Amino acid sequence: MHLRPSDPEKEPFDDIRGSLSVSRSGVFFQSSEEKYELGMRLFVTMPYSKDPSSMSHEYLAEVVRRDPLPNGLIGIGFKILMEMGLQGGYSFGRAHQRK
Numbered sequence: 001m002h003l004r005p006s007d008p009e010k011e012p013f014d015d016i017r018g019s020l021s022v023s024r025s026g027v028f029f030q031s032s033e034e035k036y037e038l039g040m041r042l043f044v045t046m047p048y049s050k051d052p053s054s055m056s057h058e059y060l061a062e063v064v065r066r067d068p069l070p071n072g073l074i075g076i077g078f079k080i081l082m083e084m085g086l087q088g089g090y091s092f093g094r095a096h097q098r099k
Contacts, residue, residue: 001027002045006060011035025080028065030073036063042078058084 003015013035021028027044040063045056065077 001029001047003042005035006041006043010040020075026064026078027061027080028075028077030069030071030075032073034074036066036074036076038063038066041081043084044078044080060084 001017001019003017005012013033015031015033017029017031019027019029027046042061042063044059044061046059047056060081060083061078062081063076063078065075067075067077069075
């Protein structure tokens with residue numbers, strides 16, 4: 001996944017990580033990036049690929065956990081707040097009219 005702060009006032013960073021644990025509403029991963037803060041809003045792209053034809057989705061998320069890990073990395077947990085971009089219900093084909 002690709003993570004970056006959504007707040008333009010925060011110092012920017014790009015972090016590309018795999019997940020350690022995933023639930024319906026959140027993800028836990030480990031990172032060496034020190035700039036994560038509790039309450040920080042993130043743009044998260046999952047799954048992340050540099051291939052432009054990949055089926056990635058972007059989400060707005062909030063950091064809800066920040067734990068030092070024994071391996072020297074930081075454990076970060078975030079909850080997904082919403083999916084960004086076009087949502088379901090959009091149709092680019094012929095419009096269906098109700099009778």
